[in-house]
Amino acid sequence: GAPGAPGPQQDPLFAFFSSVAGQDGQIDAEELQKCLTQANFTGTNKPFNLETCRLMIAMLDRDMSGTMGFNEFKELCNVINAWRGNFMSMDKDRSGTVDAPEMQQAITSMGFRLSPQAMNIIVKRYGLNGKIGFDDYMACCIRLRTLTDSFRKRDQAQQGTASFSYDDFIQCTMSS
Amino acid sequence: GAPGAPGPQQDPLFAFFSSVAGQDGQIDAEELQKCLTQANFTGTNKPFNLETCRLMIAMLDRDMSGTMGFNEFKELCNVINAWRGNFMSMDKDRSGTVDAPEMQQAITSMGFRLSPQAMNIIVKRYGLNGKIGFDDYMACCIRLRTLTDSFRKRDQAQQGTASFSYDDFIQCTMSS
Numbered sequence: 486g487a488p489g490a491p492g493p494q495q496d497p498l499f500a501f502f503s504s505v506a507g508q509d510g511q512i513d514a515e516e517l518q519k520c521l522t523q524a525n526f527t528g529t530n531k532p533f534n535l536e537t538c539r540l541m542i543a544m545l546d547r548d549m550s551g552t553m554g555f556n557e558f559k560e561l562c563n564v565i566n567a568w569r570g571n572f573m574s575m576d577k578d579r580s581g582t583v584d585a586p587e588m589q590q591a592i593t594s595m596g597f598r599l600s601p602q603a604m605n606i607i608v609k610r611y612g613l614n615g616k617i618g619f620d621d622y623m624a625c626c627i628r629l630r631t632l633t634d635s636f637r638k639r640d641q642a643q644q645g646t647a648s649f650s651y652d653d654f655i656q657c658t659m660s661s
Numbered sequence: 662g663a664p665g666a667p668g669p670q671q672d673p674l675f676a677f678f679s680s681v682a683g684q685d686g687q688i689d690a691e692e693l694q695k696c697l698t699q700a701n702f703t704g705t706n707k708p709f710n711l712e713t714c715r716l717m718i719a720m721l722d723r724d725m726s727g728t729m730g731f732n733e734f735k736e737l738c739n740v741i742n743a744w745r746g747n748f749m750s751m752d753k754d755r756s757g758t759v760d761a762p763e764m765q766q767a768i769t770s771m772g773f774r775l776s777p778q779a780m781n782i783i784v785k786r787y788g789l790n791g792k793i794g795f796d797d798y799m800a801c802c803i804r805l806r807t808l809t810d811s812f813r814k815r816d817q818a819q820q821g822t823a824s825f826s827y828d829d830f831i832q833c834t835m836s837s
Contacts, residue, residue: 515789536712539786551785600828606836609727610715613691625835632834636827648824651812652776658808658834659801660782 502558511552514538526565527620528581534620540627541565543660568626572619582616591622597629631661678734687728690714702741703796704757710796716803717741719836744802748795758792767798773805807837 505520506512512520514535521533541564545557553561573579575587583591585608592599592607599607607629611621635657639647649657681696682688688696690711697709717740721733729737749755751763759767761784768775768783775783783805787797811833815823825833 513789532708534712535710543786549785551788598827599831603828603832603835606832609725610719610836612727613689628835629831632831633827636825636830640827645827646824647827647830648822649812651774651809651816651821651823652779654812654823655775655805655808656779656782658837659779659804660786661834 496559498559498562499555502555506555509552511550511554512558513552514542517542517553521565521620526569527618529618531618534618534624537620537624537627540624540631540661544627544631565623568623569619572622580616582618583622584617585612585615588612588617588622588625592625592629595626595629597633628661632657635661672735674735674738675731678731682731685728687726687730688734689728690718693718693729697741697796702745703794705794707794710794710800713796713800713803716800716807716837720803720807741799744799745795748798756792758794759798760793761788761791764788764793764798764801768801768805771802771805773809804837808833811837 501520502512503510505516507516515538517538518533518535521527521538527533541561542551542553545553545561545564547557571591572583575583575591588608588611589604592604607625608615608617611617611625613621617625636647637643639649639653677696678688679686681692683692691714693714694709694711697703697714703709717737718727718729721729721737721740723733747767748759751759751767764784764787765780768780783801784791784793787793787801789797793801812823813819815825815829
């Protein structure tokens, strides 16, 4: 950190993080799930989706350890809070969920250009009875972003078409 | 069903199914999770991964309803039992989990030909502390199979390379 910046010991988040991280100073997907469930990030009494926790760790896990240290955790909290703000501005009735048209609008407003068929697949995949909770919304957005980035890297001429070898395709798709 | 075959009312599975399905006679991903957790399919006291439930419903959901009727549920029970047999034959110490080399061996024995790098990505993605539980094993196998099928359909010359438009890529990858 920069000189004079508060060290991890003074940061209020650190106490929360270290109570879950234990001695190794790292949290894995299950420990992150415990954190986010306790912090009631779902807004319901349901556990935060483990799948989303895995995607979030993979997203920020630059050393490919499968776990997350305190600095990555702090960065994640900022990301979650920003996304939670977006989500809550859509969730007008404060039900903790958004419906299919709201979800489609959110995806469009993030800049993704998708056919109605692709939208339907996504809303069906992430919804339960047509409603999408915050944790599933995050999982959906992270995967859409990761997959779109992978596609664009392979579509350098920007023709809207990309070629994959089988192994490359499996690596791109199974990692997210 | 064929004439003379027992109707749903006589099938012992039906009572179990209908106690969860309620009046609509259909179960969604959360109800399936409840079923499989109660039946202790994880072999631990943890809830069965909701993600796996969604993938299983999508796999058998021919009418694209997002839910599963009794006949699909019966078919699913057969699939799960077969996979559970495979899994338990790998899990020699009866811990309820398999380790990374066992998982890689299982993937190879199912006929998937993947690079060590792809294998590492998969094991890291589905493992927790290097161990893979039954529900994650199933999620991994279902996705590998679905994604491989999608790839092959687009690699009709069998050259090991496939082209995707952006929308098609997102449909293939976000649905699984």
